[in-house]
Amino acid sequence: MNTEFELFPEAASTNAPLVDHLYLFMLAFSCVMTILVAFLVFYFAIKYRRGNNRVDRTQTPPSNRAELIWIALSVPFLMFIFVWGARVCFALVRPPQNAMPITVVAKQWMWKFQHPEGRREIDTLHIPINQPVHLQMISQDVIHSFFVPVFRVKQDVLPGRYTNEWFQATKPGEYRLYCAEYCGTNHSRMHGRIIVQTPEDFADWLAGGTGSEEPPEVAGQKLFEQLQCATCHRPGASGAQQRGPSLEGVYQQPVALNNGRTITADDAYLRESILRPTAKVVAGFQPIMPTFEGQVSEEGVLNLIAYIKSLGKQGEPNPPPSKGGVRGGIPDASKSKEPSGATRSSQVPSSDLSPEAKGGTP
Amino acid sequence: MSAAQASLKTYFTVYALLIVGLAATVAVAFVHLGFWNLPAALAIAFFKATLVVLIFMHVKYSPRLTWIVVSAGLIWFAIMLALTIADYVSRSWIPERPYSVQPTEPQGLEPPRSFQTPGNKAAPTAKAQ
Amino acid sequence: MSTPAAAPPLPIHTAIDRPHFALQFDDYHQQYDACVLGMWVFLVTEVMFFGAIFTGYAVYRMLHHDAFAMASNELDITLGTINTFVLLTSSLTMALAVRAGHVGNSKRVGQLIVLTMILGATFLGIKFFEYYHKYEDHMAPAFGLPFEAPKAVNDAGLAGPFQLFLSFYFGMTGVHALHMIIGLGLLSQFLPRSSRIAPAPGAAVLSALNIEVVGLYWHFVDLVWIFLFPMLYLIDRSDTI
Amino acid sequence: MSATLEAPAIPPATPPTRLPRNYLNAAYTVRSWLLTIDHKRIAILYLLGVTVFFCIGGAAAVLFRLELMTPEADLVESETYNKLFTLHGVMMIFFFLIPAIPAVLGNFLIPIMIGARDMAFPRINLLSWYLFMIGGAFTLFVTVAGGVDTGWTFYAPYSSTYSNTYVMATAVGIFITGFSSILTGLNFIVTVHKMRAPGMTWFRLPLFIWSHYATALIMILGTPVVAMAILLVALERGFGIGIFDPKLGGDPILFQHLFWFYSHPAVYIMVLPAMGVESELIAAFTKNRIFGYKFVAFSSLAIAILSFLVWGHHLFVSGQSIYAGMIFSMLSMLIAIPSAIKVLNWTATLRKGSITFDTPLLYALGFIGLFTLGGLTGLFLAAMGIDVHVHDTYFIVAHFHYIMVGGTVMAYLGGIHFWWPKITGRMYPEGWARLSAVLVFVGFNLTFFPQFILGYNGMPRRYHVYDPGFQVLNVMSSAGASILGIAYLFPITYLIWSLKYGPIAGPNPWNAVGLEWMTSSPPPTHNFAHTPIVDFEAYEYPSSSAAIADTHGN
Structure with a gap:
């Protein structure tokens, strides 16, 4: 001070x-x-x-x-x-x-x-x-x-x-x-x-x-389970019933998109994929993930991202968070089922859900 | 002063070219050119625009000053567009570490603890003094 | 007074011994040049005025390409094409009217001006029909009207950028339509008046200048639509065939 | 300067032989004033409007300078404080600095200086004044009705959704005044191109005309963009069309790009005419040819063009990418060169002249000193490293006040005093004028120099409540502001006094060179009995021209 x-x-x-x-x-x-x-x-x-005329005022030709x-x-x-x-x-x-x-x-x-x-x-x-x-x-x-x-x-x-x-x-x-x-x-x-x-x-x-x-990744994990994200992003699952790309170690890795461009998955991309999922769909997946805009507060999004970062592959820690910026629009994983309001468990800290979600239908 | 008047035939040929341009731009829109859709549409629009400006607006026969005024309008719009888009395009480029301007490691005090992002489960423990 | 270079000859048919011109000018040529230059400088301000909203549109189209493509397919392409055709024709009739003005054939000028105004009015008619059509589909993003994007867009969470596109659509075509209305107002001064009022001396010469200036404005409004039409309507129609 | 509104500023019936038949006593009816198309009368109308708005903006400044005497909020509430600095910003920029020199001195002098009878489009000139007053009326309505608290920059999410003050009405007011500026610019360009007297080639034009031509270019190319930016904010606010709304995927930084695309060139609209006045004052009172006429003329154009490439230095910390920031930072450095050349040439013009220290020259020399300081601090802000620290602090406030008040207002006062005999036919009292010039200089420096130190110490802009550590410098600044406030009242009083009692000034009281001094003062309605033929160079002063005539070869 x-x-x-x-x-x-x-x-x-x-x-x-x-x-x-x-x-x-x-x-x-x-x-x-x-x-x-x-x-x-x-x-x-x-x-x-003007008064001083003892000084010579002859002009020299102008030169630049x-x-x-x-x-x-x-x-x-x-x-x-x-x-x-x-x-x-x-x-x-x-x-x-x-x-x-x-x-x-x-x-x-x-x-x-x-x-x-x-x-x-x-x-x-x-x-x-x-x-x-x-x-x-x-x-x-x-x-x-x-x-x-x-x-x-x-x-x-x-x-x-x-x-x-x-x-x-x-x-x-x-x-x-x-x-x-x-x-x-x-x-x-x-x-x-x-x-x-x-x-x-x-x-x-x-x-x-x-x-x-609790640390953000723990709060993020709770929110992840409570919003049933795992039904599509099942850790480790692969093959036919894999509706959403797996999120292990996705942070800061290049991600191929279905419009042919590849982009590195940084914070801005993860945030946009939670709030506007089909802006940038990962190659090979359908844009069927519903938006969570208005259902998850800013703190909730930050916690989810912290959790996704913590899903680093075993042993090899994720590279540090880098400076994110506005991405050119990359869709993220898709999800099959709409989370029904009824199954919301109560233990999620209230600040993670945005006021609308808590206060009734978004 | 546009002393020389374009003949009637020129007006109608320009009109015909404009209609052809319209048909072309609509047709091109239905062909999937991916990235090239936008430049194609812009090229056709510029072609039609130059026709209208040169013939219908008599710029072709006008003094040099009118040419300067018309090009000034275009150039200033281009400046605004280019420098604004330059910001949006380069936002996601992450600057590399400047080689010489390293944050000076303060001597004597204890080195900064190597703080891993929360990736690894072990919460960073403060060094036991 | 522009430097007394050899003034280009007056259009032959309109040479009247004492052309009526404003006091601050020295002769008709200076007034003609000044008025045409004045209109061109005004058109540059209009280029920058429309340029600002085009820049905004370009930036958002780059940021939300897919949403803008989906929203652009909601616009009615046939009506858009007809509108462009109508406006290009009105540009032709305007150019012919300006040419007739220079030749001094005022009866022909009156006819062509009426034709241009009819075409302009048709354009506005079609445009407001499109607006009404959007209003019916709950896709007019203004005045707090109920706005629901189609189901596919909502599921994809692209309702925001979808509404952004429609905001730009209404913003840009609305400002363009306003300029059309001003254009129609300017054109109405050349409608053939009843013959009882004797035209003021030199009126023919002055009207030739006025037509040229209003013609420049009208062609500019047409120019803006030449760029507006492909930018808004034709983003990517390949998947709608 | 601002006579009572109902009776037009017409000198009382002095013996007719003293004041020639001129544009002032050509007609006395209110209709002849409110429907005049004479560029000189429109200039007087602008003078009245501009002075009223300057007083309102100045009053707001004095009020919040009083508030800032103490760290706590004790004179006004936060809302009122925010409305006061917004009123000060909007009034001073849109209704005083932008119209002042071009619309008052420019309107009056450009036709006379180029030997024309009037502007190219006199009716559009009058329309420009009406648009200006309508815009002003809107802003006054807003001030009376409750004020607007978004700051003169109207940044997007706050102005479009979160502010619940009269943003809409202010936006309409500024939108209308923008067109007044566009029409003035249009008139200047066409007049300079098409209405010059025979023999008046481009390089015989006074530098006043060159700088107003460059200013008109900026008015034409920049103002429509801010008109559209403010229209988009009004659309978003009034009709709910979300354009800068982040929830819809909009980007508030896009508003900043569109706003600053105009608003940086706008600061050159404010300072370029002042540079034009400066060249005239320096030439007239040193009786010497301007050093490097062509360089000074072309540097006006260079400033006008380069000013459109540098706006990004307002966005260094606003989330703009660092690479775009580098482009703007480099271009912002380059724009310092034309201004530096002008200052160098004015100083060099003093050499070998015969200098008389009348009031206009005091203002002119003050301009050189303060504009140099203002320009150099601009270099601090162009360097990205420093701007990150000083952006949105009082360092920036001090920088632009050094250019606006130290530059434009000083040159405006200098120009008003220099051409007062030509406008009204009467001389102002020299003694009082010199005193007020010195007072303005002292009060100005005491007000704004401490703010540089405040800025680097980290006091943010637009702060109603600040930390006790900043109080000493704020008290100094407020003391300076009171001196400046009083010093500005002097010219208003003695200039009005001179309308009645000022000695009759002849056609050329300063025996300066220029077409405006070759006609009677005040000039007749059509400026010249018969259109003059120009056969002399720009500033051909007899004392220096004799020695140079042969070397110049014409």
């Missing part, structure tokens, strides 16, 4: 120095240029004022040498800044391999976090020091923006699509989190806190959780 006046913001992440170096370089360049222009203006204004030199100098310099800026942005965008995945769901004027161990938080995020953290974010209503000034990171959180962000904290402490994209009445009250702790404190905090929150 920055309560005291500061001229330059604190830097508390591995990427912050990269941004600061570029910023200070540009600051220096701007000061030099402004002083140069200001000096020239004052010098000429005073020297060539000065402008050409100016263009020749500025183009390479501008390209240099462009490349430097792009390199810094690449570092900000590509999460390292061993990042801790945290899911963020932004809602009008609050942030909901979920740790891989299942711990859920609202408006505050506990992270260990020196541990790259990869945030997978989605919004339930309007566009928000996850902005932590001391980490020098910002990424809009969009409704209907995952966006990613990563940082690695270097200094323990409590830092401010803002929503940077205007999102309505309490936009200015949608701030939160990032609490960076040493690994030991973080472990204690993690253990100290109420324990009732």
Whole structure:
């Protein structure tokens, strides 16, 4: 919480120095240029004022040498800044391999976090020091923006699509989190806190959780069974009665589609295949899977995806989650039977089902 | 000022070509060309459009300024379309790891624990200190 | 005043000794050039106006290709083709009217303008019939009307993009129809008036200019439909034969 | 500047011999004003409208600057605060910055500067004013009825589904005002192409005309796209046709693409005319030929063309792909070059001139300094690495205010003072004018320089409640805003005062070179007794032309 006046913001992440170096370089360049222009203006204004006729005003024939030199100098310099800026942005965008995945769901004027161990938080995020953290974010209503000034990171959180962000904290402490994209009445009250702790404190905090929150893949498995997904996606089954492609180890593997294109199965593809199944049908299967739009909440989808990721082939762990984006539309497995509302078991945590599903017919 | 007037015959030939173009574009739609359906439809539409612009709208006989204005309209529409589509096409390309800009491993402090995604069942246990 | 280069000769038949032209111009040629250039610059703004919604359509067609193909097959292709034919014919009659205007044969101009307006009205008639047809099938995605996509689309979970296509269909053809109505309004100024009102001096010359300008607008509206028809109606009809 | 509305701004019956027969005293009836097709009277009508809207936008700014004195919310509620900054944004951009210089100074001067009797389409010129006022009426109705709280950018999911304020009426208002801008642009292009006096070749045109021609190109090519984008939001909101709705598979970023395709070139619609005024002021008060006339002229066109290729730098963190971001970042770097050339050439024009420090030149020199700072901070934002951190913070607010207020408003005030004798035939009081120029410069810098620091510290934009750590800089900014607010009241008062008591200015009080100074001031209804034949170069000032006539070879 920055309560005291500061001229330059604190830097508390591995990427912050990269941004600061570029910023200070540009600051220096701007000061030099402004002083140069200001000096020239004052010098000429005073020297060539009308009253002063001791100065020679013979005109030299106009030559465009000065402008050409100016263009020749500025183009390479501008390209240099462009490349430097792009390199810094690449570092900000590509999460390292061993990042801790945290899911963020932004809602009008609050942030909901979920740790891989299942711990859920609202408006505050506990992270260990020196541990790259990869945030997978989605919004339930309007566009928000996850902005932590001391980490020098910002990424809009969009409704209907995952966006990613990563940082690695270097200094323990409590830092401010803002929503940077205007999102309505309490936009200015949608701030939160990032609490960076040493690994030991973080472990204690993690253990100290109420324990009732199971990890997302366990919640996902329950939801998977309760929605009878297994009838088509029977693990290990193959041959005639296989109506849906098996999901073991499908995460991040190339998937052939029935319109001839192949695509890697990342989070965005899995999410779209749950909500709009026949957008991209896997080769060799019929587009008969019903949509679950409106029956499963955002948290539910995230849990299902976590479960699918956990279905890695025995022994060989799945590669890490990578930055998803809007896929060109890939259908997923199909399912034969419509899940009837009656057989819903009660033990599924209520937040996984979307309000409509709980509240009655979707 | 379109001083030279196109003869009546030209108007009717252009009209005939337009009708042929219409028939062609409808026919092509019923043939499954997969990816090539769109370019074919666009090509026929552009052919018909250039006919209308050059003859019916007298651009063929107009001064050079009219040509510039017409092409400016096309070019600006192309700029908007191309740069917007460029964003949508390249969204799913995942940037490779920049070789030189590695996040500096802070010395002295304990190395980041190798955190596997929840794929393997063993929940990442904090290192027993 | 454009630089006093050799002004191209006036169309022979309309050479009237003192052509009536607006005060701020110096001669008829300058007014003619200015008005034609003005209309062309306005047509560029129209290209960008339609271009914006075409860009939106192109982006969504790329993102939801299958849903758009299914939705496009819901549109009635025969009515679409007839409509295009009607509009191309109206473009021909408009071009002939402009030519007759230059030749100064005002009786012929009146006939051709009436023909063009009839064709334009037919186009609008067919268009609104198609809208009504969609409204009946509960496929008009506006005003909170009941909107049910066909069973196959709903099962496939593509009801969203299906409605998106129809939103674009109604949006684009609606704006185009609005431009048609404005066009009909502009054309109505050339309808043959009763002979009692004596035409103002130089009216024939001015009407030749006005017809040329309105002709450019009408041809532009036809141009937009030339692109609209294949984009909306003919995405992929191969599996419907 | 803004006389009372019912009596048109006509000087009282001074002895007729003093003020010649001109467009102002040609007729006094209200009908002669409201149905005028004289481009000079339309310019005066625009002047009144633009000033009223500037005052409304300015009042909103002062109000929320007061609110931001304290971290907590104590002056207004959050909804009201959001409505205030939206009103400030919409009023200032659509109803002041875009129409100000082109519609007031451009309408008045372009026909006179090229030796024409009037615009190519005078009736369309009047229609443009009516559309502008109707659009303004819509926005005023919205302000009175309850305000709109989406910000001037109207981003899709919030403006189309989640906001329950008067978004629809504001969208219609801006849609109508967009067409006023299109018609003005259309008029400028056709007039410059077809209505130039004999001998007025393209390279004898004043640079004022070049920059307004480039601005007209942007108005023509950009405005229809935002008209369609806002129409789509209105369709989605009013008729339930989902276009940017993510549930239907729509993409809110598509709205941002269409919106910024216009809105970045729109910032060049705001600054290019100011550059045109700047060239005129520098040439007139240094009595010197503009250094590198052709470079300055073509850099206006280069800015107009390049401005359509760079809009993606507004979407670096909005989920746009990084590769598209790289294309936009590189192109955004290139657009800095034409602006840099203009600043270089203005500074070089000062060399070997004979400079008189009248008020317009004070505004012009202020423009050079502040526009340089504004332009350089633009380079920060073009570099993707920094923009990720400073996007949607006060760094951005400071950047565009340096260009808009430091650039466009300073040049607008400079232009109004420079051509005031030509518009009204009377001189303004020099002493008061210089004081207000200095006050504007000081107040401006005190308001917006602290915001650069606030921005990099991480204070987000559009925040009603902020952290205590930012309070010191916010209080400085609010102090500056009060100085700026008062400084803007000075010109309004002494210019109205000058209508009655200002000394009679002759046809060329500044003895500047240009067709507008060759006719009486205020000029007659048809600008020139007989159409002038132009046989002199653009800025042929006697003191410098003698030495150069032979070397120039004509």
